Amino acid sequence: MEAIYQDIACRLQARIDAGEFPPGSRLPSVRQLAAQHQVNNLTALAAYRWLEARQRVVARPRAGFFAAPPAGADSPVARVLPSPAALVDVDNRMSRLVELSASDVAVQLHMAEAHHSLYPAMELARRLQQTLLQRPELIGAHLPAAQSDRLHGLMRRLAAGWQLELPADQILFCNGITEGIGLALRHLTRPGDTVAVETPVYFGLLQTLAALGLKALEIPCTPDAGLSLEALEFALRHGPPVRCLVTVPHFQNPTGALMPDDNKKRLLALARRHGLTIIEDDVFGELYFGTRRPTPLKAWDRDGDVIYCASFTKSLAPSFRLGWLSGGRHHAALERLRASNSLVSSTLLLGVLSDLLASGDYVRFGNQLRARLAGQMETVADAVLAAFPAGTRLRRPRGGLLLWVEGPEELDSARLLQAALAESISFAPGMLFSAEPRFGHCLRLNFGQPWDAAQQAAIVRLGRLAAEQLETQR
Ligand SMILES: Cc1ncc(COP(=O)(O)O)c(C=O)c1O
Incomplete structure (x- = not known):
């Protein structure tokens, strides 16, 4: 028994190290890991606990296990980022997002600036x-x-x-x-x-x-x-x-x-x-x-x-x-x-x-821009609340152009982004915003894009993809 769970843990660790699961991303559920290795759930759970004790994975109550930042990236009081591996990782995550801006993704909701057509x-x-x-x-x-x-x-x-x-x-x-x-x-x-x-x-x-x-x-x-x-x-x-x-x-x-x-x-x-x-x-x-x-x-x-x-x-x-x-x-x-x-x-x-x-x-330009953004914020917030699964929360900001959406705890927004990109929709996944795997269920949407049928369809689709992800996990 002991050798098996350690073996499973080491193999999972190798997959994390190879980049299959970036820091903050959700790992297979206990059931999935058990099925992958044809062992019972207790053995899979023991593998997770072994990795958790070594700070290679993080458990979140009712949400599952997540890949931890690289070793040495933690401090007892709070989260301290700068082991060289963690720094490289931030760069990689960032570059990926910059690539998205240059790519031909049809509905781009990942940036933090308004669409060029909103500027004079x-x-x-x-x-x-x-x-x-x-x-x-x-x-x-x-x-x-x-x-x-x-x-x-x-x-x-x-x-x-x-x-x-x-x-x-x-x-x-x-x-x-x-x-x-x-x-x-x-x-x-x-x-x-x-x-x-x-x-x-x-x-x-x-x-x-x-x-x-x-x-x-x-x-x-x-x-x-x-x-x-x-x-x-x-x-x-x-x-x-x-x-x-x-x-x-x-x-x-x-x-x-x-x-x-x-x-x-x-x-x-x-x-x-x-x-x-x-x-x-x-x-x-x-x-x-x-x-x-x-x-x-x-x-x-x-x-x-x-x-x-x-x-x-x-x-x-x-x-x-x-x-x-x-x-x-x-x-x-x-x-x-x-x-x-x-x-x-x-x-x-x-x-x-x-x-x-x-x-x-x-x-004058500022007044026009603010009026557009305020209206679009309400529209996008309404659309998200209508389209996303129950348990999704957001607070309507009183300015800016970013909407922070907290999905149900079990949502993995990095995986959601993969599914969304396949349909030419982008957003910024929660795992980008911390060295810790705390925001993996969140996503940041840009409401500075002109509201049109494509935007509306994209948000409906994101909500549907999120719901499908949660259903397959249950
Ligand atoms: C919080 C925050 N600070 C700084 C920046 C960068 O701003 P600038 O384009 O003026 O360098 C951004 C861009 O999105 C931001 O969101």
Whole structure:
């Protein structure tokens, strides 16, 4: 008996190591494993328990067994990501998703940006042409001082509209928010340091941390209240030293959570007590559905310790890659790093941005985009709830373009994606958003695509495929 279950366990382990079951994916049920090896269920269960004791599989009550992250990727207090194998794995999972964007999948629901048709392409084209014709000096590499001052003034006015008062000399443009966050991390950390992140977390951040050799300490984030301050405090008291926290207070990716203002203030007080620097990622802040844009955490930062990062990539034009940051007391260091990283942003695009802000067109385009997204969110949420099996839950986000769908515990969304891709439908499976196999039953859908018959059919089909998967498991 003992030799048999160990043999089964080793063979299953070999399949996991060969990549047949990536970390976080569901493993065969006990019954299936027993049938595959022609043994009874108890023997198969013993094989699982043996692997579980060695932290190679994770058991989830009523859901089954899942492939664990590679050995060494765990810590006693919370989940710490950065064994080299885990880093490689994040890259692989990410590349697969990037491949999907370039592929000819008919209904693409996996990305985190709106469809190009929702952005004002023709008006931007006109504006680009006009700007260059009227100010040919913008073809030069550096923004002339007067134009730079004008742009900074307009940016300050924009931010003041959300209660964020910025010093004139603390606005730095960069290549998307990704560059801004990368600079902040490079400034604050050294390889081997630990960075607190939300879980589930935007996998691009895991990739940035991996590239910098940093460990991710995952702090729970729920769709209704966002980052758990209790869990963060516990981790700060009892976990490894944490260099900084990266948080997305507004319409978090993937949960869509909006951090209440009270929590923002409490988070700042907590950070101050523990000497923790916060990198605020406000990439979705402009995509609010209510009447008021949420106020950044940075607005309450009296010590200049929050590095605020934002971007026009979601709210204006993804391809412009216009991100920016305001670094508080770290600003000068970030400017120096930026110069060594990529020198400056495109002056032509900064000139266009200036014109859009000055003319009020930026606000007008934003209003149109938000109205479309708010309507599409409701439609997609209704369609998911109608199509998906009983037990599916979601919380309608109050902004952004992402819908986090929690399927029944037994759902394996990585397997669902395989079935969906065969029918030319994509989405982002839950296993991408953590190093831990905690979100394997979840999926992230993009509601920034124009709603049409193909979208509707795709969601009905996803629901049907999910139901079929659950039926075959029972
Ligand atoms: C939470 C979060 N941060 C950062 C980014 C990257 O933004 P950017 O395109 O401005 O670099 C994304 C993109 O989806 C995101 O979801």
